[in-house]
Amino acid sequence: MTGGVVVVGGGIAGVSTAAALRSAGFVGDLTLVDAGEFPYDRPPLSKDYLAGTKQLSEIALQPPQWYDDQKIRLLTKSRVTALRPDFGAVELTDGTTVSADRVVLATGGRAARPPIPGSENVRVHVLRSAEDADRLRDTLRAGARALVVGAGLIGAEVASTAVDLGCEVVLVDPADPPLAQAIGPEIATWLHRLHGERGIRSMRASIETLRDTGSGIEARLTGHDVPLLFDVVILGVGMVPETSLAEAAGLEVDRGIVVDRTQSTSNPAILAVGDPARVSHNGALLPRTEHWEAAQHDGQRAAATILGIAPPADTAPWFWTDRHHRHVEAVGEMSTAEHIVLRGALGDSSFSAFGLAGGLVVGAVAVDAPTAVRAARRMIDRGIAVDSDRLADTATDLRKLLRG
The missing domain is CATH 3.30.390.30 (FAD/NAD-linked reductase, C-terminal dimerisation domain)
Structure with a gap:
């Protein structure tokens, strides 16, 4: 295939798709559209970047020259506003169009904000982008009282970074212990106890309400009569897949963009990879996978589909976390x-x-x-x-x- 391909989204899934296409011999026009300054890696956002020990340029997924070397047209600070598969094009925010025989949706997602009263307050943060991390870093000063809601990967990593920065941290999660399904209860229990060894107070609870008092944000927790006061609240409770483009294009969507094992959507001209992709296999919808390597593998499979070559062999799923x-x-x-x-x-x-x-x-x-x-x-x-x-x-x- 030598026609044009547009990849929508510059996370690891999108960049991996583009890299796999070129490495497998794709010679057609290849455009990568990204809303940010440049495509960067997201795992460091809760660790080195949030701590201020790495700059954004240091977590770029590829150096700037790579895109030129690979003959990838990189459109930054831009968004795709509409898919036009019938016309073989996508439409950008400025009204221009880019020709595309195939489109790969690597649209990622947005941080979840559960319907907790007060969760839209400016003192309540999420962490999904570099801009989120910049805003959060400004609040994580030594002595700041920080509430982290959710003790999964993001929440635990943010708690670890916050305590390193000198914050007084309370970590709240209803699970006991968090991550037991993923890593087994014994190691999950040991891992969760590390928080206490670092001075973090862990509480098994959920948040009922958040209220700005002027001097801080008051959190009421299930099972606790006395509210707690914090300077900053961080919600680490998952993500919501970005499916709006897919929905507007009439693609099948069900808590994610539905794809088959080849990453193809209900429109064969459009593929989806990474966090928003949800595989339908033998008539059953599988849970979405939201890990870094899974997104990378999605991109490799999508490239193979576009090129009509054998996909890489499946391998056991893998993820990592760094804390304390x-x-x-x-x-x-x-x-x-x-x-x-x-x-x-x-x-x-x-x-x-x-x-x-x-x-x-x-x-x-x-x-x-x-x-x-x-x-x-x-x-x-x-x-x-x-x-x-x-x-x-x-x-x-x-x-x-x-x-x-």
């Missing part, structure tokens, strides 16, 4: 494990846990042990049976287990 100076990685599906094999002790300088079912590794979590996750991924992808005792023995070379 510990690096945590998870791979596979720990929720399907029948039993857990711990390799090392909880709290060691590095340790890991492997989830097994039927003698096979189905998931793993590692703390400051990236080689363990890499080995676990190969075990999952290859369906290698492992001996629990050998796996638990830290003297066992995991590479030997890969050989069976």
Whole structure:
């Protein structure tokens, strides 16, 4: 295929789509439309960028020259306002159109703001963009009283950064412990306890109301009669997929842009990747995946679809989080494990846990042990049976287990 492709959105999914197209030999016109100053990486927004230890230019997904080298037309500070598949074009905010035989929607999403009374107050922040991080950083001064709502990946990372900046932090989440489904209850409990070791007060509760008192924002929590007063509130309670373009174009949308296994939407001229894409498989809609590598793989599959070549092989899902100076990685599906094999002790300088079912590794979590996750991924992808005792023995070379 040599016609034009327009990629809408410059997150990791959009940039990965463009990169995969060029690396696989696509020679047609390729345009990437991004609303920001340039495409940047989002995971650092809750960590290094929020802390002020990295500038925006340092978290760019690609250096500026890369787009020229790859012959990618990068349109920044611009948005697509309408898809015109019948005319082979997309329309931009200034009314101009860009020709497109195929369009890839990498539109991402927006941070969720639950219907909590008072949640629209200027003291209540979300974190999804660099602009969000800039506004939030200005409030996270030493001694500031910060309430973080939601102890998932974003909330926990923001809490960790805030306490490093000298804030007094309260972290609220109704789950006990958070992330138990993703990494197993034992490691989830240990990981959540790190907050307390750093001086963060964790509370199992939900927010009922938020009220600006002039001297701060008053939060009423479920199960607590006395409200708490804060200088800043951060909502880390998930994201809402951006589907407005897809809806206006008449695409199938159901809490995400519905795609098949090739990332194609209900209109074969339009594909969707990353956070807003929701796969329909065998008549069932699967949960959306909102992790960095999943978005990258979506882009690679979309490029393969456009080029009519074989997609990359599926691999076990993987994600990571950094908090309180510990690096945590998870791979596979720990929720399907029948039993857990711990390799090392909880709290060691590095340790890991492997989830097994039927003698096979189905998931793993590692703390400051990236080689363990890499080995676990190969075990999952290859369906290698492992001996629990050998796996638990830290003297066992995991590479030997890969050989069976």
